[in-house]
Amino acid sequence: MRIGFAVPQFGPFADPHSSARTCAALEELGCHSLWVADRLLSPVVPPEGYPGGGQMSGRYGIHLDPLLALGAAAAATERVRLGSSTLNALWQPPLVLARALTTLDLISRGRLDVGIGLGWMREEYQAAGVPWQGRGERLEETLDVLDAVWRADPVVHTGKLWTIAESTVHPKPFQGPRPPILLGGFAPPALERVGRRADGWLAASMPLALLDGLWAVVAAAAEQAGRDAAGLRRVFRVNAEVTTVEADPSETYRRGTVRQICDHLRVMCTAPNDEVFVDLQMVTDSPEEYLDLAGAFLTELTAE
Structure with a gap:
């Protein structure tokens, strides 16, 4: 441990x-x-x-x-290691977020764990001027943009919310091809997203019976995506x-x-x-x- x-x-x-x-x-x-x-x-x-x-x-x-x-x-x-649990990733454009996280990974010489989630407080979304509805879809595209910025050269992205014309975006993170991405959440769609897309799950101390049930959702999603939940x-x-x-x-x-x-x-x-x-x-x-x-x-x- x-x-x-x-x-x-x-x-x-x-x-x-x-x-x-x-x-x-x-x-x-x-x-x-x-x-x-x-x-x-x-x-x-x-x-x-x-x-x-x-x-x-x-x-x-x-x-x-x-x-x-x-x-x-x-x-x-x-x-x-230096991580976030959790960073509410939707309060800033993903290209701006990628720049900040890349800089942190370089400052720490590859010690960054990127832990992100949706948050739970409507009042914060309202204050940040970000729509509460469609959070899951917004996070999916945020992950797409982070992946494009960190893995591709040149970078290009065309999505429902953001467009990045073919561009040079440097430097890249210290960790290659990108820092580990950990996702938080306890609802079924969030757990499924962990199994399908993340390097790990940001959870909390909880009763063992609850943990077993939630982790089963992650493991099933990972298996369906051809991934090994044990990793x-x-x-x-x-x-x-x-x-x-x-x-x-x-x-x-x-x-x-x-x-x-x-x-x-x-x-x-x-x-x-x-x-x-x-x-x-x-x-x-x-x-x-x-x-x-x-x-x-x-x-x-x-x-x-």
Whole structure:
């Protein structure tokens, strides 16, 4: 199991210099990867579709740009993989997105994992001026454009939403022919897209029965597309609610002591390509607290 952490970028961690220093310290602790998330705003009125129908943390309204935060992390580190889980890819034209991601891959000398998804908040789409309807089709063409920009020379694309005349688009990414693309999502069309088009799935810590059912959709789609699902990566985000006393065993996929949460992750991660990353930004208030708790997770997850 590979072990990563969230790049500090929300709430009290929304300081690029402090974030970069913390990323360097996380690398020193021995983690495998660092991951950014993507939020534009935190509505005062609970947004439609928010899990549980409750209020979003106000920390999401204080945030660093994910790609710039990842660039700062790249400059501050030397070894760790650098990813996004997830980058809401539809808020900018795909050619512009490809340029930014290529630059990040070059800055990091080939350490970038491109994790993208559709997002879930209508309010962000409205604020970004991007249609909510047709998101899946828009993502499919976004993937087509990224593939054309990174694989072809010269680049040309003609689609329903975007047209790129035959053009020179350089430089190409450090990783050839392109950085790994990981896709998020839990609905059947998103899972099918993972199996058909992606190098891996951006998931979350969840009950094992739910995981088995969702992964079966990915595996079936991969088989139908002539691909081997065993070669796909699975990256599980852990939004840890850390408790000092043991939680109900049925809840340890999302809350519990460090040991309880790690025990669940060990049972969940059964494939050689499986990876977890723990987001501690909602349960700590300072870089020192973040690093102390990250160290506890690393110690527990790497224990024999």
